[in-house]
Amino acid sequence: MGVWQRVNPNAEPYSGLPSICAQLFEAKARKGLTFGDIGKALNRDEVWVAAVFYGQAKMEPQDIVNLAQTLDIQQDAISAELGPHWWPRRGLGPMPPEDPVLYRLFEGVLVYGTAIKAVIHEKFGDGIQSMIDCKVTVDKKEDPKGDRVLLTFDGKFLKYAQW
Amino acid sequence: MGVWQRVNPNAEPYSGLPSICAQLFEAKARKGLTFGDIGKALNRDEVWVAAVFYGQAKMEPQDIVNLAQTLDIQQDAISAELGPHWWPRRGLGPMPPEDPVLYRLFEGVLVYGTAIKAVIHEKFGDGIQSMIDCKVTVDKKEDPKGDRVLLTFDGKFLKYAQW
Amino acid sequence: MGVWQRVNPNAEPYSGLPSICAQLFEAKARKGLTFGDIGKALNRDEVWVAAVFYGQAKMEPQDIVNLAQTLDIQQDAISAELGPHWWPRRGLGPMPPEDPVLYRLFEGVLVYGTAIKAVIHEKFGDGIQSMIDCKVTVDKKEDPKGDRVLLTFDGKFLKYAQW
Amino acid sequence: MGVWQRVNPNAEPYSGLPSICAQLFEAKARKGLTFGDIGKALNRDEVWVAAVFYGQAKMEPQDIVNLAQTLDIQQDAISAELGPHWWPRRGLGPMPPEDPVLYRLFEGVLVYGTAIKAVIHEKFGDGIQSMIDCKVTVDKKEDPKGDRVLLTFDGKFLKYAQW
Amino acid sequence: MGVWQRVNPNAEPYSGLPSICAQLFEAKARKGLTFGDIGKALNRDEVWVAAVFYGQAKMEPQDIVNLAQTLDIQQDAISAELGPHWWPRRGLGPMPPEDPVLYRLFEGVLVYGTAIKAVIHEKFGDGIQSMIDCKVTVDKKEDPKGDRVLLTFDGKFLKYAQW
Amino acid sequence: MGVWQRVNPNAEPYSGLPSICAQLFEAKARKGLTFGDIGKALNRDEVWVAAVFYGQAKMEPQDIVNLAQTLDIQQDAISAELGPHWWPRRGLGPMPPEDPVLYRLFEGVLVYGTAIKAVIHEKFGDGIQSMIDCKVTVDKKEDPKGDRVLLTFDGKFLKYAQW
Amino acid sequence: MGVWQRVNPNAEPYSGLPSICAQLFEAKARKGLTFGDIGKALNRDEVWVAAVFYGQAKMEPQDIVNLAQTLDIQQDAISAELGPHWWPRRGLGPMPPEDPVLYRLFEGVLVYGTAIKAVIHEKFGDGIQSMIDCKVTVDKKEDPKGDRVLLTFDGKFLKYAQW
Amino acid sequence: MGVWQRVNPNAEPYSGLPSICAQLFEAKARKGLTFGDIGKALNRDEVWVAAVFYGQAKMEPQDIVNLAQTLDIQQDAISAELGPHWWPRRGLGPMPPEDPVLYRLFEGVLVYGTAIKAVIHEKFGDGIQSMIDCKVTVDKKEDPKGDRVLLTFDGKFLKYAQW
């Protein structure tokens, strides 16, 4: 069973999102569910589900049906703000990020980005790893010296056009 | 066999690095080696080797021996600039990055960062994924609809101190 | 038929616009209309109509009449905020943009801008492509390898004064 | 016939490019060629050729052969700096851009970007116009009221992954 | 006769101004007056009057009397917020400006500023053109090839102290 | 007669300009000429001439002939760097500007820009004052209370397209 | 006697301050007092008193007693927000400042800062002028050529530690 | 007697100044002179003299004669770079400043700027303290609790024009 939870709808990041998002977070807490639990109910990955909660991904109509049922929220309330007519304004929070969890990802770009670029070019040619056709996952890798976070970006390689 | 290559030592990123780095790139091109090839010779991952070339990682003495041999460069020339007394000034290039390959990684932080943070907290608690005790790899995943880049960050979870 | 839709009038971009704009979006969704549909009713291009909704273009009085009729909104309510006395404050959202759709346009300037400038100069002389006397269109170009977006800027060439 | 031309290799943008680029510009001027002329010789579009000169696109080996011949430059000199081992560092010049030609493109993003995004979503769904698989052209449209620049971005639509 | 007009007091620039300013704009629209009309009634230039409306200039008591009468607003309501005890917080809107009208003025500084500085020095010596003891006017200059805006800054020359 | 003058070609703004520009400044000083003098010799306004010296305007071939003669510089040396193949990279120096002369112009945009925009709209409609088809002049207005700088921007009004 | 005055508590700088501050300004205007008058009543300098009003300095309990009496405000209302438990969050408004009065101070740092630093070092050694143990005053110096503002910073010299 | 001194002409701030400036600093050190000593020789204040050394103030011809004599430098060498044809590019170093001495001045603007503005307005009206017709001095005020720096800005009050 979950706990009663309240978020400040006037504070970031909730103030910048469709207002239903604050309610999604509160319902999730009230139900005591993790993103992993909700992901299973929607047959989606937990990172993608979290992206939906933060207004960074767009649900299909069936996802809305499933989410409404899972969280005991009126389906119409979700549809009215996150339905077919809504399109994500992607990008969230200040850059450079200040929260240490986010900053570490940013630091990965600062420190290893050029090396990653060099290896992508050598293995694939002149192009990029798509962040649009890309699946992001977070896994736990147990380790006696301390558990490890396994963060994976699985994105299509896109070759530069020449014309 | 490789081709003769010249880099502009006064242009970024070479102008900001120890001056031996431009020679490492030229030797690598002359030898026709990839970072993967050099990685095998050093018994290191190719991304880590590329990070060394861009001044973002520090070699052990044995790495310098191996690199000198692999590239046919004087070991002393490498040691004088990248040896035990040298410490990387990590962080390379403008932020936000302008090169599309790097920008896509940055966009991953912008779009999915908060979702990743949420899932890390749910799976591990209040802490971060280390970018220091972290191994970064780039793999090619063949796919008939277009090959995919598999980019992985395998970093230790660090719990916040409470005191 | 359309769906009931609600936008957060306190969140970007609605909070920065005349307050009628949020109602235009909600009416459009309720009616189930696309910008293309509204464009036909106003005898205007759909991109221009979308620019009106986002406070980036100014309607003629007849446009307001047509828009009010198309959306079943009181004409006076629109006129009071977007009528003859109103002038657009153009420019919308953070720069560099964070949303990937917008960022890609920005990346076009970063990567191809100097090349475009060079070709404009060679074909037209010392001057610029006007973004004021400019028509912007978005077309769908079907392609078995994946449909393509055809984005066109048709702007008058303006020669630099010499005096 | 062309004129003798000298560029300042220590000034932007040449100082940030492979040093051969300054020579490409000087040879082009000496030969009196436009990017259109060189494009015909390489069987490439003139904008793409200009992008190569500014270090923003990567030539195939055959392009280098053709370019060397067209400009009467040693093929090896071009290959050494822009050959198979070289990968573009894309992104050029300060942002926001200061040059008015570039700024107008940037202004297009500021003013019409959100409208373009809305129409792309309505016509194609949740995704983006690729700037990687994208062809950019500049055409002259004669007009008695003043010639017009027709700038076109023809880019593949990429749908967001859901996972 | 004018039209009924409403401004969003929570949107820029009104949200950053004394709250009476929004009412001044609404009254001006209701009365169907231009800044030129109001300027005549106050015996002031129209640009200065517009600056007052945007909180960028300070009225004398007599100006407040005249403005209240011209707009049919209570004189006390204006005095309470813009009276003798109020001092302008000058500077309005983001820099660099995003609105194209404002940006063009900014571009004038970017492109011609150094040249203007050089000519001021040659004609006047080491000093500046005051923007405090400065009168700004906007005139319409009819021209068969297209009317022209004549923007004039008439500012006192201030010589640098030497001590 | 003028004085011998030397500029630091490695310091701003000379380091960012075609290298001939430093020589133009030195020749102008050696000849003891003002921009006004050179303007008369070229039959151009002095501000435009200064803009040429700072790489912000493009000369016609005849201007180059006249300038070479006026300054006793080889015409070919000027043509090689500022001739038909050269196009200005407009925009000069940091923004916000730090030099007080330039900053005052910038302050004019900050303080009076919105008022100027409002008056332009009221007098001309929805459009802008062109900074491309624009003539900039600096005049001295003698005044017993202190001479005044009369800075004028005479630019074509450009109406926004509707499509 | 003073005038009735209203400040916009949602506009800068009031929105960023303890909410009592807006009332202090209104009471001061209602009473028709200057900062100099209040300074005399508190036996403090007027600049310090103004700093208190803008949330930049901390009053002693006796100052609160005196201020409440001088402005006819409940002492508890002031104490509740600016009392012993409150600590100033110093720093106010955007930087670089846009208001010309503030900008001129900033310009003093830009233009004369390095010279001031050099003279401080020569007269005092390696250290700084404290802005903590510092008294700031503004005096009027009458002058037939125009009155002068005498702004003085009287701050303790602090020598750098060596350890 | 002074010591031999060398400055790095490629490092800030010397690299951004006329190249003679580095020599002025070296000569001053070789002679063992302070800015106060040079100020006496030129009959100028020491802060103004330091401003000249940092390229922030313009000398009269007689100042150049005196400076050349005082430092035993060829007068022509100074005139060639800092003579009548040279105009200062004022503004020096990054903002916000990083050096603690400069930062403290900047902090004075951040913390006390709005209070100073308020008192200037109350004592003088709507206008500013000129930083152009302004004399800056640094004095030592001995104090048993620690000597104090007395920094004074003595600038003309400029009233805002109304037109």
Added chain:
Amino acid sequence: MGVWQRVNPNAEPYSGLPSICAQLFEAKARKGLTFGDIGKALNRDEVWVAAVFYGQAKMEPQDIVNLAQTLDIQQDAISAELGPHWWPRRGLGPMPPEDPVLYRLFEGVLVYGTAIKAVIHEKFGDGIQSMIDCKVTVDKKEDPKGDRVLLTFDGKFLKYAQW
């Protein structure tokens, strides 16, 4: 006994925090407690407790029980906003910081950061001082020449991975 205190929940930093935080501060003041007092009641360090109040650290359930009891606040009210489902968004306030207390810490990084980095590398090798597994304390060190603040960061050394 403490005093009644009110904070402005719409002003920074409270507006960016969970709304319960403003109440924590008010209760602390009402009770007349210091962070040191609360730290003793929670068996935690005072800096860590202050970090909790500013939303920068996460309490264990027992901490919430203790805090509710210490401040006489409903435990559920705290849990609802700062309970197990809440994760800190770390990072608070503008950077560079404007408040002098915070700026001095920032200045420590600016001035001594590189030296600290060098000594950490020499004493520990290639790695960092963790700011996650880190305990921060503030102690008072009495000194006849003026008391001293002893600020200590006690953080685990983390060695860079090589892979």
Added chain:
Amino acid sequence: MGVWQRVNPNAEPYSGLPSICAQLFEAKARKGLTFGDIGKALNRDEVWVAAVFYGQAKMEPQDIVNLAQTLDIQQDAISAELGPHWWPRRGLGPMPPEDPVLYRLFEGVLVYGTAIKAVIHEKFGDGIQSMIDCKVTVDKKEDPKGDRVLLTFDGKFLKYAQW
């Protein structure tokens, strides 16, 4: 015994420092000395010595004598650039810092700064911890779970003036 070492004098941070600094680093490496070793020879703390090497602290004449002797460098060469006439330009490298070691210190300010400020105020009153009269040390604290870095700032408390 040490190794031969070369630093790139044109790369940061050496390019921004007096040119002797690069030689100090090379001599230190050649001698195989740590900052701790040099600190002992100078009777100074190692962090302070490192600050000297990075141009962030000023040596007394005796320090120069000792340093010259310790590193076998000509004392005059050091004096010429870092002697009595030289004053540090403090502040080094970009902010926010990109190197992870430096960033972690910066993160300490972001995350714990406000808490530290609160505790300093409670323990000392309204004032700051001086970063001028401040001693910084780095110690190694051995710990079976991983050694810890003990970073200490020991700075004088400075009370705010009231006047």
